[in-house]
Amino acid sequence: MTPTPRSRTLTHRAAQVGLVSGLTLATAALVVPHGRAATPASHVTVAAQTAAEPVKVTRDSAARASRSRALAPKHLPRKQVVRTVAIGASFSGQASWYGGSFQGQRTANGEHFDTNDYTAASKTLPFGTRLRVCHAGCVIVRVNDRGPYVGGRILDLSRAAANAIGYSGVAYVTATPVGERTVAVVDTVALARQQAHAAHLARLAVEIARSHQLRALALARAADRRQAALRREHAAARASTVGQLDQHRTPAAAAGGMLSFASGGVLRLRRRRP
Numbered sequence: 145m146t147p148t149p150r151s152r153t154l155t156h157r158a159a160q161v162g163l164v165s166g167l168t169l170a171t172a173a174l175v176v177p178h179g180r181a182a183t184p185a186s187h188v189t190v191a192a193q194t195a196a197e198p199v200k201v202t203r204d205s206a207a208r209a210s211r212s213r214a215l216a217p218k219h220l221p222r223k224q225v226v227r228t229v230a231i232g233a234s235f236s237g238q239a240s241w242y243g244g245s246f247q248g249q250r251t252a253n254g255e256h257f258d259t260n261d262y263t264a265a266s267k268t269l270p271f272g273t274r275l276r277v278c279h280a281g282c283v284i285v286r287v288n289d290r291g292p293y294v295g296g297r298i299l300d301l302s303r304a305a306a307n308a309i310g311y312s313g314v315a316y317v318t319a320t321p322v323g324e325r326t327v328a329v330v331d332t333v334a335l336a337r338q339q340a341h342a343a344h345l346a347r348l349a350v351e352i353a354r355s356h357q358l359r360a361l362a363l364a365r366a367a368d369r370r371q372a373a374l375r376r377e378h379a380a381a382r383a384s385t386v387g388q389l390d391q392h393r394t395p396a397a398a399a400g401g402m403l404s405f406a407s408g409g410v411l412r413l414r415r416r417r418p
Contacts, residue, residue: 221334232321237298239317241306251289265291265300275319280310
């Protein structure tokens with residue numbers, strides 16, 4: 145049969161890179177996606193190497209990530225909390241406070257004014273707007289009145305709110321409209337409890353391994369003592385057996401000596417072992 149150009153190409157590559165490379169090349173050339181034409185062997189080899197490298201890197205990265213002891217963000221204990229977040233642009237200016245004779249009077253929105261509550265009066269902001277007002281400190285106030293009607297002032301705070309941020313007359317403040325948002329944050333208490341439990345399990349594992357080692361050492365020492373006792377018992381039994389044999393041999397040896405002496409040394413009795 146006349147060899148085809150494809151078979152000659154495969155044979156030439158098998159001779160260059162070995163039988164294993166040739167088989168790999170042939171397998172790569174046979175695997176063609178559905179609906180696509182077969183590509184030359186050299187292009188298939190390059191494509192196979194290029195496609196294999198990202199998979200290898202991904203697996204190594206996954207292996208390194210699985211060996212990491214750091215807690216993944218999705219496994220951290222979380223809780224839902226309500227926080228104040230800025231919902232508008234900040235503005236600054238002079239602010240004053242009011243109270244005293246205004247205590248108990250009706251405000252512009254119909255409420256009774258309480259100088260001990262954290263409220264504020266504004267000329268333009270809607271009623272119910274919450275503001276974070278900062279001077280020496282910060283406080284959250286709610287707009288429930290209109291004012292101040294003195295030029296150059298932007299807010300009129302209740303006495304309690306003014307005292308909370310550290311001024312008692314007129315002061316320069318910065319106000320920011322804020323709102324309440326429910327956000328998920330890491331539960332530090334639960335996280336500390338989880339980490340303490342993990343540390344306790346680690347210490348317990350170390351103690352268990354140490355107890356197993358001590359038990360194994362105690363068992364090995366007990367086995368050595370038993371072997372030594374057995375050796376001593378065997379030695380004592382062997383000594384006792386030898387002593388008994390010597391006692392049995394003594395009369396025969398004495399009789400043989402007497403007969404030999406009586407015969408003048410001519411007759412010699414051979415001692416036989418019992």
